[in-house]
Amino acid sequence: MNNKIHIGIVALAVAISTSGCVSSGKFEKMQTGKNEEIATLQQKNAALEQDNSALKQQNTDMQKQVGSLEQQKAGLLEASQQRQKQYDALVKNLSKEVEKGQLQVRQYQNMLAVDLAEQIFFDSGRATLKSGGKVVLKKVGEALKGYKNKVIRVVGHTDNVPVAKSLQSTFPTNWELSVARATNVVRYLQEVGVPADHMVPTGRGEYDPVASNDTPAGRQKNRRIEILLIDQSLEGEMNRLTK
Secondary structure, eight states: OHHHHHHHHHHHHHHHHHHHHHHHHHHHHHHHHHHHHHHHHHHHHHHHHHHHHHHHHHHHHHHHHHHHHHHHHHHHHHHHHHHHHHHHHHHHHTHHHHHTTSEEEEEOSSEEEEEEEHHHHOOTTOOSOOHHHHHHHHHHHHHHTTOTTEEEEEEEEOOSSOOOGGGTTTOSSHHHHHHHHHHHHHHHHHHTTOOGGGEEEEEEETSSOSSOTTSHHHHHHHSEEEEEEEEHHHHHHHHHHHO
């Protein structure tokens, strides 16, 4: 009897011991699994935080870009308004000459142009300024003095009629004639107070017509002096492209 009881106790102890070992193993397995899940979640959270930081940085960069574009837009609007004021002021200052047909004022995106009728300023085939032309040109010079931020390009143009043989020793072609006329205009504008370092004389001869050279009226339109008021930034770009 005692032996049976002893055997039963031993068997129960072994069962309990064995049962305890299985529970401990399952617990460790579960614990390992939870640790792995926690580590995975922590990695995902870290990745999300990195993504969130990247999104914040992208948002900051986009806000800076928007701010920069807004500034550029405001600058373009201000420049456009300034050009319109300059055009209106130039037309106002030269309104009498415009009405008389002695010159024409035109507006472009980044420049203003004053077209001078050639017959008022020069005799045919000559580059010497006429006294009547000087009166008009002096008025033009007074109007140009206020444009400190402009480069003033003076361009001479002719029709396609060759220079008279009697004058070819001085002006072999219309190229030389157009350059000489532009240069004399620049010199006179300097005399009336326009800064010389703001002006550039050039000649295009017969190669930039605005009308047909087949009629007297067309040739008269082509014989002209252009005074272009160009933004300094645009003039620099034009010079860079021509180098």
